[in-house]
Amino acid sequence: MKRTILITGGAGFIGSHVVKRFVRKYSSYLIVNGDKLTYAGNLENLTDIEKEKNYKFEKTDIIEKQAVLDLFEKYDFDAVIHLAAESHVDRSITDPDAFVFTNIIGTVNLLNASLNKWKNDFERKLFYHISTDEVYGSLGKEGQFTEKTSYDPKSPYSASKASSDHMVRAYSHTFGLPAIISNCSNNYGPNQFPEKLIPLAINNIKNNKPIPVYGKGENIRDWIYVEDHASAIDLIFHGGKIGETYNIGGNNEWKNLDLILLLCRIMDKKLNRAAGTSEKLITYVKDRPGHDLRYAIDSSKLQTELGWSPIPEFAQGLEKTVDWYLANTKWLERIISGDYSKYYDKMYSGR
Ligand code: NAD
Ligand code: DAU
Numbered sequence: 419m420k421r422t423i424l425i426t427g428g429a430g431f432i433g434s435h436v437v438k439r440f441v442r443k444y445s446s447y448l449i450v451n452g453d454k455l456t457y458a459g460n461l462e463n464l465t466d467i468e469k470e471k472n473y474k475f476e477k478t479d480i481i482e483k484q485a486v487l488d489l490f491e492k493y494d495f496d497a498v499i500h501l502a503a504e505s506h507v508d509r510s511i512t513d514p515d516a517f518v519f520t521n522i523i524g525t526v527n528l529l530n531a532s533l534n535k536w537k538n539d540f541e542r543k544l545f546y547h548i549s550t551d552e553v554y555g556s557l558g559k560e561g562q563f564t565e566k567t568s569y570d571p572k573s574p575y576s577a578s579k580a581s582s583d584h585m586v587r588a589y590s591h592t593f594g595l596p597a598i599i600s601n602c603s604n605n606y607g608p609n610q611f612p613e614k615l616i617p618l619a620i621n622n623i624k625n626n627k628p629i630p631v632y633g634k635g636e637n638i639r640d641w642i643y644v645e646d647h648a649s650a651i652d653l654i655f656h657g658g659k660i661g662e663t664y665n666i667g668g669n670n671e672w673k674n675l676d677l678i679l680l681l682c683r684i685m686d687k688k689l690n691r692a693a694g695t696s697e698k699l700i701t702y703v704k705d706r707p708g709h710d711l712r713y714a715i716d717s718s719k720l721q722t723e724l725g726w727s728p729i730p731e732f733a734q735g736l737e738k739t740v741d742w743y744l745a746n747t748k749w750l751e752r753i754i755s756g757d758y759s760k761y762y763d764k765m766y767s768g769r
Pocket of ligand 2: 507549550551552603605615618631633635706713
């Protein structure tokens with residue numbers, strides 16, 4: 419079956435895994451990656467598939483209404499998988515505005531463009547919005563987030579994602595736009611920008627630099643391997659029910675400090691360092707303001723209805739991730755030096 423799908427944020431961490439999966443698996447689909455290439459967008463994540471016939475890159479800022487409308491004129495999209503976002507909680511504390519512009523206004527621009535094109539025929543159209551478990555707020559020691567948990571976002575990032583979720587539901591309810599939302603827990607794996615906990619810690623351990631642990635390291639996150647998130651997105655895109663929400667999680671809760679200790683053990687082994695060397699780098703730093711204590715996702719709806727389950731056991735997934743970062747030091751060095759941002763000019767200038 420032929421389809422033309424806009425994947426926004428496809429040069430980012432999760433987006434690049436979703437783009438690669440769809441381009442490789444569905445040769446009859448045209449996958450258009452619409453990405454602004456902010457600091458988090460890296461086309462070097464996509465070198466494996468960039469020459470495939472069913473892949474196109476379009477440098478697009480979703481904040482720019484006209485640019486989004488133009489993109490919808492250029493291609494006859496029948497679906498959108500919307501991942502483009504400002505995604506880092508710490509940045510949302512220092513610069514909330516960017517989160518309002520991209521995550522809320524950018525999403526509304528995409529909703530308007532989709533509605534404008536599809537309003538006379540919603541048949542076989544889909545707006546699939548990728549969101550986060552952080553919209554549900556913070557848990558105490560017990561319980562898990564279900565699809566029915568009330569929204570209670572606490573950071574500018576999660577508030578902006580919650581707003582975008584509400585807008586997607588409002589367009590679905592009011593205008594009949596066919597939409598699905600999924601809310602996922604913390605992803606880890608290859609190609610994650612080294613500002614997030616796991617790649618930051620891997621990079622610092624490798625370079626013998628302090629590993630910053632916020633507060634006492636007692637906050638808990640539910641970690642999922644990025645390929646498992648991509649496989650859930652694939653299943654939901656093809657089999658999810660219009661108007662529904664699906665929670666995606668690894669059923670894999672870790673206290674930050676325990677996770678760092680596990681990572682230190684893996685790194686000591688991989689770098690042939692004496693046991694206990696890396697954990698000496700752990701440095702407790704000032705806590706993140708408003709730091710959510712615990713996230714945990716109940717993904718039983720996705721497992722029961724669509725037969726999804728996460729694959730690697732955490733230590734195995736973490737080891738795979740460490741292996742990737744150690745084998746791709748050039749990728750990391752080019753991010754740290756900023757050279758990755760020149761790749762677009764080299765590959766796409768003159769278009
Ligand atoms: P990321 O920061 O790695 O990538 C975001 C991508 O969006 C980048 O390629 C960036 O260039 C692009 N982008 C940003 N602003 C844009 C704009 N104005 N116009 C067009 N493109 C723009 O993010 P990620 O971690 O891959 O997250 C992807 C999505 O998944 C986000 O919507 C995020 O909220 C959601 N999510 C992430 C996680 C996680 O653990 N990383 C978990 C659940 C949900
Ligand atoms: O839950 C899903 C969310 O997970 C996504 O929606 C976000 O886009 C993604 O960034 C992630 O948010 P977190 O804030 O949980 O991820 P981060 O990697 O920034 O931090 C993980 C935990 O580690 C958190 O409790 C803060 C802590 N931390 C983080 C960093 C960067 C540290 O202790 N030290 C650090 O240096």
